[in-house]
Amino acid sequence: MTTAYFTELSRLLTERGMPAPQVAATVADLEGYLAESGSTDAHEEFGAPDVFADRLTRGRAAEPPVTGQETWKWTADIYTDRRLLNEHGAQGWEVERVDPLGRFVCRRPDAAMRWEYRRETARGAKEREAQLAALAPDGWEPCGRWLHITYYKRPAWASAGPAAALAAPPPAPARTMFFSAKFRALVAVFVVCVTLLVILFGFGLVDLDGPWACVRLLGAAVVGLALGWFGVNRDLARGTESR
Structure with missing residues (x-):
């Protein structure tokens, strides 16, 4: 029963334009997800395969053919990324991936439509798989990952219907980096700390010849990094945003 369900679902998804x-x-x-949940009835878990396929591909069939497109790469910190993703998505920018430098690689066809985005955190493949299974029924699909952050997108047809189409999208932004005041302040604090250490070492104000001096210095660095990492993860969990 379950095998037949997924065979039919695969056929329907292919018919609706989802790549193999x-x-x-x-x-x-x-x-x-079904195996982990212990359920043996896919129909009961996900609903009728044709309805479920419609939900998974909502908006895909309505996308216009790509006759030409703009490309744009930009980056942001964790305090601005969600807001900017949705602002730029409302201008027709679709994120294809996040590159190794942490930049959002976007495209926008001539006949553009609006996109919606969300950010989630997950540690490990199993947690990401469960996360995707929970979000996929509402049309969300992953569009990039950075460390333990996963970004999801869906066409705005899923929530806005025909209003998701864009008649005259604005020009591509001239900027490629969008950093918040909080992020810039954190970078400034880091630079000041490093500068102070260089000055202390340069003037011999820090004794590195003592038996435990290097150990204490290394311990202070580890504690500082750990506190910084904790702060970033706390802000991610809280969804802290800034301008």
């Missing part, structure tokens, strides 16, 4: 690799990945995630 994404079909396979989506079905594998759903099968894994």
Whole structure:
């Protein structure tokens, strides 16, 4: 029964325009979720396959053919990324991936439509799989990952319907870096601390010849890094935002 359900779902997703690799990945995630939940009835868990396929591909069939497109790469910190993703998504920018430098790689076809974004954190493949299984029914799909942060996108057709189409999108922003005041302040504090250490070492005000001097210095560095990492993760969990 379960095998027949996912076979039918795969066929329907393919008919609705979902690429074959994404079909396979989506079905594998759903099968894994079903196995972990202990359920044996996919129909009861996800609903009728045709309705579920519509939800997973909502907006895909309505996307216009790509006749030409703009590309744009930009970056932001954790205090501005969600707000800016949705602002730029409302201008028709679709994130394709996050590159190794942490930049959002975007495209915008000539006939653009609005996109919606969200940010989630997950540690490990299993947690990400469960997260995707929970979000996929509402049309969300992953569009990039940075450390333990995963970004999701969906066409605004899922919530706005035909109003998601853009008749005349604005020009691409001239900026490529968007950092908040809080992020700049944290960087400034780090630079000041490093500068002070260099000055102390340069003038011999820190004795590195003592038996425990290096150990204490290394311990202070580790504690500082740990506190910084804790603060970043706390702000991620709280969803802290800034300008």
